[in-house]
Amino acid sequence: MAELNEIIHQPVRLKIMSVLVPLNDEVQVNFTYLKSLLDLTDGNLGAHLRKLEEAGYIEITKTFVNNKPQTYIEATAAGRRAFREHVAALEEILRGNGHQ
Amino acid sequence: MNISPEEAQQALASIQQTKERLRKGYGYYGYYGIIWGFVWLVGFLASQFLTSRPAVIGWTWGILVLAGWISSAWLGMHQATYVRSVIGARLGLFFLALFAFAILWFIILPPLSGKLYILLFVTLIFFGGVVSGVFSRSVLAVISCVSLTVISLIGYYLVLGYFYLWMAIFGGLSMFCFGLYVRLRWR
Numbered sequence: 162m163a164e165l166n167e168i169i170h171q172p173v174r175l176k177i178m179s180v181l182v183p184l185n186d187e188v189q190v191n192f193t194y195l196k197s198l199l200d201l202t203d204g205n206l207g208a209h210l211r212k213l214e215e216a217g218y219i220e221i222t223k224t225f226v227n228n229k230p231q232t233y234i235e236a237t238a239a240g241r242r243a244f245r246e247h248v249a250a251l252e253e254i255l256r257g258n259g260h261q
Numbered sequence: 262m263n264i265s266p267e268e269a270q271q272a273l274a275s276i277q278q279t280k281e282r283l284r285k286g287y288g289y290y291g292y293y294g295i296i297w298g299f300v301w302l303v304g305f306l307a308s309q310f311l312t313s314r315p316a317v318i319g320w321t322w323g324i325l326v327l328a329g330w331i332s333s334a335w336l337g338m339h340q341a342t343y344v345r346s347v348i349g350a351r352l353g354l355f356f357l358a359l360f361a362f363a364i365l366w367f368i369i370l371p372p373l374s375g376k377l378y379i380l381l382f383v384t385l386i387f388f389g390g391v392v393s394g395v396f397s398r399s400v401l402a403v404i405s406c407v408s409l410t411v412i413s414l415i416g417y418y419l420v421l422g423y424f425y426l427w428m429a430i431f432g433g434l435s436m437f438c439f440g441l442y443v444r445l446r447w448r
Binding site for chain 1: 347
């Protein structure tokens with residue numbers, strides 16, 4: 162039976178992982194784009210990204226593009242596994258055989 | 262951790278909504294189809310109908326391809342403010358190598374007819390597209406490039422006299438329409 166994941170279940174972190182996991186594993190999302198996509202502030206997004214990074218679910222890369230500092234985020238293999246397991250657990254609950 | 266079915270439903274709906282918003286970003290890729298579809302459409306129409314003016318055909322292709330490369334490079338740089346692909350740079354190098362080898366093969370090969378050169382060139386581009394699709398795990402890119410290869414071969418072997426017109430319609434126009442569809446579908 163799939164397990165719910167407390168770190169991922171938080172609404173903002175769930176949305177962050179929903180953006181990162183469907184992308185191919187070599188694709189990284191820009192911080193500013195992610196912020197606008199999810200209607201978040203810099204501080205709010207940064208705090209949740211740190212939490213996910215500490216859990217080993219995402220990787221953050223800081224670099225320069227056209228001499229401007231840019232931050233890119235991608236889901237790790239562990240993050241993808243955890244997210245998929247969380248979604249499976251949610252679906253099990255809906256089917257009536259989960260963690261109610 | 263225990264949650265109710267209602268909370269589970271809400272969480273799954275939130276995931277779905279976020280994925281939908283992300284999909285809207287895919288429309289950006291449509292610009293590449295629009296640009297290169299236009300280049301092929303106009304270029305091949307010029308090749309088909311301006312046969313008595315080879316210099317005009319050469320200039321038309323030169324200007325179109327240059328404009329295509331510049332606008333694609335600009336799009337790529339702009340796109341990096343949204344997402345970037347780690348293998349993108351490697352694919353760029355692969356295409357450079359492919360073009361270098363293509364030039365070498367054109368030199369090595371015995372003289373070919375103009376249309377055979379074009380067929381060789383477009384199938385090389387589609388081969389590059391298939392390789393890119395395999396590395397970026399894009400089934401759509403692989404299917405599109407294989408289909409376009411088959412269409413090009415059909416045009417060359419069945420309607421040689423109208424090969425350029427065939428490529429303008431089935432290569433250029435279809436690429437343009439597909440790009441437009443992608444742009445409008447996911448905007």
